[in-house]
Amino acid sequence: MREAYQDQLGKLADDLADMCRMVAEAMASATQALLDADLGLAEQVITGDEAIDDARSACEEHAYALLALQAPVATDLRTVLAAIHAAESLERMGDLALHVAKAARRRHPSPVLPEPVKGYFAEMGRVAVQLARGAEEVIRSQDVEAARALEDADDEMDDLHRHLFTVIMDRDWPHGVASAVDVTLLGRFYERYADHAVSVAKRVVFVVTGRMPGSGDEEL
């Protein structure tokens, strides 16, 4: 019984790690599509979101099966529920990559981003993908220290996001209100993506250690 539980929990962890990889790829492509106004790449991300939604459903089915067949209690129960929450965050990360890709498609062939902010989004994209890959690493290695490192990357994202806002808010922003609105929403998508990645990592730490790291962020 115990062995069967551990075996099924391992499968569930693999599902989550695979979802991390999927949403990392989605955000990497969405960012590229945004920076290069690449319609084909944007369409790829938009089409690919369904596979992420399906992976989340598969995760939940495995978690439900585990709960129904093994009826875990105490920490085992919380572990499975943490995995269900993590899958929800990962699907949401896929949705946020989808929003980025849709913004690139909506403005095509014009670029969404004025030149002076492209660098910020290249960086936010890099950090976002690093966070999702980091969460995958945490799941596969069950390395609690690796999870702590993700919080630094999240701080980096928050700094980038703050600086981006000072650029938009600058009285001399010459790119018009419409582009400020696009950039504002896109910045928010990257920030939320990072928050979800950290929350996934924290839940995995909980799965590994049985203790939930302090959230300290109502965004999670």
Added chain:
Amino acid sequence: MREAYQDQLGKLADDLADMCRMVAEAMASATQALLDADLGLAEQVITGDEAIDDARSACEEHAYALLALQAPVATDLRTVLAAIHAAESLERMGDLALHVAKAARRRHPSPVLPEPVKGYFAEMGRVAVQLARGAEEVIRSQDVEAARALEDADDEMDDLHRHLFTVIMDRDWPHGVASAVDVTLLGRFYERYADHAVSVAKRVVFVVTGRMPGSGDEEL
């Protein structure tokens, strides 16, 4: 056993209904604070968010206890998990009301909203509160039809949000980029709040009928 399960499930539903009331009040006050630049009211919402987070934790604890003690399977199991997801959405709705209140506080004593968009936010606030109260009604009455009505209110929110954007995007927007950025983020907070309210209602419909209404919205 069965009776104990139904009894505990009833308590869990009451917890969720109470959370709906709390987040409805939070958004009502946050909207008022936003429209009147009322710092006291904004502070009230900001302080009050902790109670909503606590209510969510209490919901989860009750759900965990139910799973651990009753080890429900099949539909009963999915019902409890739907309640856990609903509690998560409700906490998020509280966070979004918190963001609105923080925006009101950040710009105080200046109003955040230029006159021409105040009407939109008064309406979005009204619809948001109506959605949260509607979700409470759905939980207390277990009335599936009432849940369907919420989707109309959500469409109303989406229309308001779309119109708001046309106002901001208007070439003649005279209120500057900074205020466009504020209005953009605030509009997004109301839209997300509404999406979460509908997802809560859908999960309750699932709890009542055992069938999940089609989501049709990747935002959920």
